[in-house]
Amino acid sequence: MTKIAKHIRVAAILAATVFAAAATLPAASARAPETEVKIDNFAFAPQRIVVQAGTTVTWINADDAPHTVASSTKVFKSGALDTEDKFSFTFTTPGTYEYFCSLHPHMTGTVVVEAAAAGNAAQ
Amino acid sequence: MTSDHDETQGVSRRKILECMTWAGTGVLWTIAGGVPRSTGLIGEAVAAAEPSGLTFLQISDSHVGFDKPANPNTIGTLEEAINKIKALPVKPAFVIHTGDITHLSKLSEFDDADRIISQARLDVHYVPGEHDVIDPEQKLYRERYGHGAKGAGWYSFDANGVHFIGLVNVVDLKAGGLGNLGNDQLEWLENDLRGRSASTPIVVFAHIPLWSVYPQWGWGTDDAARALDQLKRFGSVTVLNGHIHQVMQKVEGNVTFHTAMSTAFVQPAPGAQPSPGPMKVADDKLRSLLGITDVTFKRGQQRLAIVDQPLQG
Numbered sequence: 001m002t003k004i005a006k007h008i009r010v011a012a013i014l015a016a017t018v019f020a021a022a023a024t025l026p027a028a029s030a031r032a033p034e035t036e037v038k039i040d041n042f043a044f045a046p047q048r049i050v051v052q053a054g055t056t057v058t059w060i061n062a063d064d065a066p067h068t069v070a071s072s073t074k075v076f077k078s079g080a081l082d083t084e085d086k087f088s089f090t091f092t093t094p095g096t097y098e099y100f101c102s103l104h105p106h107m108t109g110t111v112v113v114e115a116a117a118a119g120n121a122a123q
Numbered sequence: 124m125t126s127d128h129d130e131t132q133g134v135s136r137r138k139i140l141e142c143m144t145w146a147g148t149g150v151l152w153t154i155a156g157g158v159p160r161s162t163g164l165i166g167e168a169v170a171a172a173e174p175s176g177l178t179f180l181q182i183s184d185s186h187v188g189f190d191k192p193a194n195p196n197t198i199g200t201l202e203e204a205i206n207k208i209k210a211l212p213v214k215p216a217f218v219i220h221t222g223d224i225t226h227l228s229k230l231s232e233f234d235d236a237d238r239i240i241s242q243a244r245l246d247v248h249y250v251p252g253e254h255d256v257i258d259p260e261q262k263l264y265r266e267r268y269g270h271g272a273k274g275a276g277w278y279s280f281d282a283n284g285v286h287f288i289g290l291v292n293v294v295d296l297k298a299g300g301l302g303n304l305g306n307d308q309l310e311w312l313e314n315d316l317r318g319r320s321a322s323t324p325i326v327v328f329a330h331i332p333l334w335s336v337y338p339q340w341g342w343g344t345d346d347a348a349r350a351l352d353q354l355k356r357f358g359s360v361t362v363l364n365g366h367i368h369q370v371m372q373k374v375e376g377n378v379t380f381h382t383a384m385s386t387a388f389v390q391p392a393p394g395a396q397p398s399p400g401p402m403k404v405a406d407d408k409l410r411s412l413l414g415i416t417d418v419t420f421k422r423g424q425q426r427l428a429i430v431d432q433p434l435q436g
Contacts, residue, residue, distance in 0.1 A: 041398035064191040064401045072298040080257040100298035103253045106341040108299050
């Protein structure tokens, strides 16, 4: 039962992904880039990411302990993320964004946002 | 043996011994003439206690609301801890809770914790852990426990000639840093201690350790040294903390540092795992690694007696 359920779920996710891709393709030149940062073992992974302006970064907490994602300059701050909870932020302005977990401040990370390349040539 | 775990026999002897080295329970503190002292097992401490002494109890890290494999029943183990307190042969004067009452600062978690802890029918003096101040407005802890407290919830009180100071080192934390007391609280502490006799026994309690246990995991407080400087002139200072879910003790001059067990789940010894997260131990071992702490102060002696008492074993 669980195996079948898993297959159905995977299929549903695939279908959703394909649908989402199809829905956004016509606007490919302006598609919003996305990336993920995992919170695991009291660390952000990758700890440092470099993205283009306009990118939405999603943090996912894989720990059994709650964490937060808090900008050191208060540009963004999540609420408490319990296990599997997510937080997303879209970076529109180029710059270097340092952040940390406000519960466990030894956990730190960096998002470097670069100006979007014209016509996404780099892609 | 090549592995710590034998699938057929559960946890290996080596692993059990590793666990036992940091297993505690409750700490019975005896304050005697100034300097705290651990007398070992609870029976021994009780035998040493005189009616004129002050006995109080420390519990910590209840994490009500936590339901992951490391302990799916944190309400049950907190109830066991309270039953343990109710069964003590010497009734403690009061209880100190060194924070992480709840897991996620939810109203229902605070309600459940209150409902269970109040069954001990003792006054309880709280300080918050970082898990108690993560509601969106950071107000549930203060509304419930902060009456008469300053700032984020720090305060002091006296009992039997001992001066107790509850500090908050879990708010306004800085990126890359550890626990934090902050200028306002340190100034308040200076005023609070001003004019007190150096012979007054001092008990300081806060959630995150005020000594550098393992900074790589955030187990320390950035500006603790400034607080300890102010306490240097006192002949007996006892610092009680939680946060690390295991018993550790250190004596430095006139200062005794002690961390309590959790009533909820186990965390690894420093560096023993990739992270300090909740650690699953064998079901039949969990209650030997959770517990409470008794502390007894006895006039005319030099030390407090601290006894860690597990829920089981």
